[in-house]
Structures are given as structure tokens and as C-alpha cells.
Amino acid sequence: MLPQEIIRRKRDGARLDPAEIDAFVRGITDGSVTEGQAAAFAMAVFFRGMELEERVALTRAMTGSGTVMRWDHLSLPGPVMDKHSTGGVGDKVSLILAPALAACGGFVPMVSGRGLGHTGGTLDKFESIPGYRAKPDRATLEKVVKDVGCAVIGATDDIAPADKRLYAIRDVTATVESIDLITASILSKKLAAGLDALVMDVKFGSGAFMPTFEKSRELAQSIVTVAEGAGLPTVALLTDMNEVLGLTAGNALEMRECIDILRGGEAEPRLYEVTAALAAELLALAKLAPDAAAGRAMFDKAMRSGAAAERFARMVHALGGPADLLEAPDHHLDAAPIVRPVYPDRSGVVSAIDTRAVGIAVVALGGGRTKTTDPIDFAVGLADVAGLGASVAPGGRPLAIVHARSDAQVEDATRLLRQAFTIADVAPAKGPLIAERIGR
Structure with missing residues (x-):
């Protein structure tokens, strides 16, 4: 299939079939589709949009463009789960959520990203820890996930490589805001992580990525629908980003704030509530809790008992960070x-x-x-x-x-x-x- 013919059909408003989408994504991955053709495709999608079946096909093709993680061989005694946020200011939820979910019986290979523009990145926050290995080899990742229950890492080059190339092109062609392409970009990486359940934190407000509440809702609906269509149970919460989440914004400062909360310090109420709500939904979705109310109780117990803090400390040390970060954060950060x-x-x-x-x-x-x-x-x-x-x-x-x-x-x-x-x-x-x- 000629790339230019696929572009033409989408430009003219046609519905692309899965074979066409798969062929185009293969071309993005192996380089046979030029940057100009990828940019033209992105612009055609931006203006013409995609139907649900096209979004699912694009997401599946981008997922399959690289390595898809499998966890069956580890015989994990619980579900593999993750959370994704559309980003904001002071959004440090993942620092608390990942170890708390592990303490509740989940296994969390959290593939996180770096900050860009006004939004902070979870990966940057963890790289503020001296020695922390954000991109471990596969064997190390599997060992940490199995032994500790969570590992917050960055995406390796073999995870959804088509997305990396297409995103770089979208970034310079004013097509980043396409709901279709955002959906495929987010979910291709999550599907490649081999998840059993996903919770989405879709922000709205003055610090959010999407410009309006209506657009944030549209994105959340798209992600949930496409994820379900691709076989990944997903729930999305629309959460407020009209003010900083928590009390800090900045990598080591946010890490200190979360360490204090994990150690039993008083949490800023909005930060705790968003984290608890996401945990509750995900624990219920993954069938570790009968419903969200029970999931919330499990999360609260993991926080109060120190179990979440213990998982956090073990994860940091297992990935190369200091063993006493929890006890002496000012010595290391x-x-x-x-x-x-x-x-x-x-x-x-x-x-x-x-x-x-x-x-x-x-x-x-x-x-x-x-x-x-x-x-x-x-x-x-x-x-x-x-x-x-x-x-x-x-x-x-x-x-x-x-x-x-x-x-x-x-x-x-x-x-x-x-x-x-x-x-x-x-x-x-x-x-x-x-x-x-x-x-x-």
C-alpha cells in the first residue's frame, strides 16, 4: 500500500481499514514512510478525525511496533496495573500511588515520562534521587516488579517506537492536540506494558494540557473506549488542575513532600484525595477490592500502616538509590x-x-x-x-x-x-x- 494513497484517503475523509493503518505504522517504524508523509498523515487525522475502529487499529499497530511486555512467566500472584496522568503542575500522585498499590497486592511497572513545557514529569522526580536507574534492563525490571511490587521507570527505545517518531513529528507540525493521536500515543505505551488494568487521571483547568473541560472529557471518553476496545479495562477520572496539586512544584521538592507523606506527615488534602480516588478505582477494576469504597479503605490502610512507605524504600534501593532515602532525604536530595x-x-x-x-x-x-x-x-x-x-x-x-x-x-x-x-x-x-x- 502506497503511503501517499493512505494519506489521500484520510485527507478526503475516508475510513481507513486496519490493514492500511498497520501498513502506515510499519512504514513509520522502519523509515519507509518519510517525515513529510508522517506529517501529512497527522494533519489529515487532525482535520478529518478517526472513527472508533480506526483509533483502536492505530493504537494496536503502534503497540505492536515494538516490544510488548509479558508477565505470565513470572507467575505474579496479583494483577499488573498502572496509572497515567495527562500532566499538570505539582502532580506527584505517582510517587505515592505506585508503592501504595504494591502494598495492596498489585504489581506496577509504571512507565513514566519526562516533563515538557509547564508540566512536570514523574521520571524527572525520581531521577532527582542519586543513583536511581530510571531505565533498567529487562531482567532488573522484572526482578524489581516481582520482588517489590512496583518499579517507576522510563520507556525504553523498544517500547512503541512508532509513537516516538510520530510524536516528534506532531510536536513540530501543530498536531499535538488531536484527540485521536493523543489516545493512540498514551495507550500504545500502556498496552505495551502488558497491563491487566489502567486508571487515567485526566486533568482539566488552568494548569491542564487540554484547553477546556469539554476537551478533557472528550479525551477521557476516547481513552476509555479505545482501551476497552483493545482489551484493557480502564477507568478515567476528570480531576481539577486549577491550582497546584500539593504544596510544591519542582522535582526534589516534590520528592521531599511525598516522602514526608509516606512517613506519616500530614498530606495536602487535594493531593491525598486524588491519589486515594485513583487507587480505589484501580484496585476495584483489577479485582483486588470488591468495589471502590473497599479499595479506598485498602489504600488508607497501606498509607497509615507504613506499608506503602516500605515498598517505596525498597523500590528506590532496588533501582540503585540510597537505602536510607526515607529516613534521611535531605542527605541525598x-x-x-x-x-x-x-x-x-x-x-x-x-x-x-x-x-x-x-x-x-x-x-x-x-x-x-x-x-x-x-x-x-x-x-x-x-x-x-x-x-x-x-x-x-x-x-x-x-x-x-x-x-x-x-x-x-x-x-x-x-x-x-x-x-x-x-x-x-x-x-x-x-x-x-x-x-x-x-x-x-
Whole structure:
């Protein structure tokens, strides 16, 4: 099948059959489809869209473009499960969720990504730990998953290679926002991980990837429907990203926050609730709990008992990190030399937050990327970030505390933060933290 004919048919609004889609994805993988042809295909899909059967076929083809993990030979005594988030600012859920699920009897080979733009990346947070091997060999990964129950790692080059090439092309051709292509991109990697169950955290709000709540819902519905069509039981929660999740934004700072929570410290309520809700849904979906309410009770027990903390510590050490990270995080995690509060220009209540701009402030400090190849500074970021409804004042409660390497970085972050926060005299009306559940 000629690539240009497949492109033409989609350009003209035709429904592609699985054989056409499979042939085109094979061409993306082996290089017989040129960058120009892949870009034209992405643009045709962007404007013409895909029907459900096409989305499933594209997802399956991209999954099959590389290695698909199998776990049967390990005789694991529980289901293989994972969670995926569409990204946000301060989204540190995975740091707590993966070990908690392992403590509840699940096995979690969590293939995570790096941060890009205003969003942070789970992989970057774990790479803030000295010695942590984010891309272990297959034998090590299998051993850690079997022995510990969880391993948070980065995708290797043989996992859905067609997605890597197509995503790079989408990134420079203004086709990233295609729901069809986003769905296939996310699910091809999750299906390649050999999962039995998946929970999706689809963000909406000022710090979310999708521009509107309606688009976030459309993406969640697409992912759940296509995943089910490809044989992967999936539930999605639409969760609020109109403010930072938790109290910190920045890699080592977020790691410290989660370590404190795992050790029994008080968790910021929104962070705990989102993590608990995702755990509850996934434990029920994977049949480790009879329903979500029972799954929530299991999660709470794993957190209170220290079982989740124990799994976290074992995972970090098994993947090359320090054995005493949980006991002595400040001994191992990098810290910025300058720590300075940013105060508002007036007293009042935080009535709105441009959460994306808060993420950009972290990038300006050196804690994020604008290109996937950019180096990042693990130590910098924001702590004690004010949430919606917080009372702030000059010389009183700050908007955030900046952790930086230089005075110039502090000045840039201060300017961005003051622009990001709207201060009023009355507290805003807040919407639900978890707006909707989509799935079986």
C-alpha cells in the first residue's frame, strides 16, 4: 500500500481499514514512510478525525511496533496495573500511588515520562534521587516488579517506537492536540506494558494540557473506549488542575513532600484525595477490592500502616538509590542555595490562579524543559504554594517560597508568580476536585 494513497484517503475523509493503518505504522517504524508523509498523515487525522475502529487499529499497530511486555512467566500472584496522568503542575500522585498499590497486592511497572513545557514529569522526580536507574534492563525490571511490587521507570527505545517518531513529528507540525493521536500515543505505551488494568487521571483547568473541560472529557471518553476496545479495562477520572496539586512544584521538592507523606506527615488534602480516588478505582477494576469504597479503605490502610512507605524504600534501593532515602532525604536530595518568599502586592484571598504560569515559573528557575533534550536542575522550584481561597499578605502568608540558584532567577519567578495569582477580598467558589468518572 502506497503511503501517499493512505494519506489521500484520510485527507478526503475516508475510513481507513486496519490493514492500511498497520501498513502506515510499519512504514513509520522502519523509515519507509518519510517525515513529510508522517506529517501529512497527522494533519489529515487532525482535520478529518478517526472513527472508533480506526483509533483502536492505530493504537494496536503502534503497540505492536515494538516490544510488548509479558508477565505470565513470572507467575505474579496479583494483577499488573498502572496509572497515567495527562500532566499538570505539582502532580506527584505517582510517587505515592505506585508503592501504595504494591502494598495492596498489585504489581506496577509504571512507565513514566519526562516533563515538557509547564508540566512536570514523574521520571524527572525520581531521577532527582542519586543513583536511581530510571531505565533498567529487562531482567532488573522484572526482578524489581516481582520482588517489590512496583518499579517507576522510563520507556525504553523498544517500547512503541512508532509513537516516538510520530510524536516528534506532531510536536513540530501543530498536531499535538488531536484527540485521536493523543489516545493512540498514551495507550500504545500502556498496552505495551502488558497491563491487566489502567486508571487515567485526566486533568482539566488552568494548569491542564487540554484547553477546556469539554476537551478533557472528550479525551477521557476516547481513552476509555479505545482501551476497552483493545482489551484493557480502564477507568478515567476528570480531576481539577486549577491550582497546584500539593504544596510544591519542582522535582526534589516534590520528592521531599511525598516522602514526608509516606512517613506519616500530614498530606495536602487535594493531593491525598486524588491519589486515594485513583487507587480505589484501580484496585476495584483489577479485582483486588470488591468495589471502590473497599479499595479506598485498602489504600488508607497501606498509607497509615507504613506499608506503602516500605515498598517505596525498597523500590528506590532496588533501582540503585540510597537505602536510607526515607529516613534521611535531605542527605541525598539536592537543595537550592537561595530560599526566598514571594509576597503579593496586597492583602486578600487567592481568587484565581493561572496554574500554567506557575509551572512556567518553575521552568524559568531551571526546573523544567522547553525541549526534551534540555537539562534540568532538580533542586529548584516552589514550596508552600498558596491554593485557591488562601489568605495572603505582604509580609504575611506568601504566594510561594522560591528555591533558586541565583537572585536573577528569583526575580523572574517573582514576576511570573505575581502575575499568576489573582487576589480579591472574598474567597472564590470552588468546583469539585473530581468532576466525573468515566468507565465501566
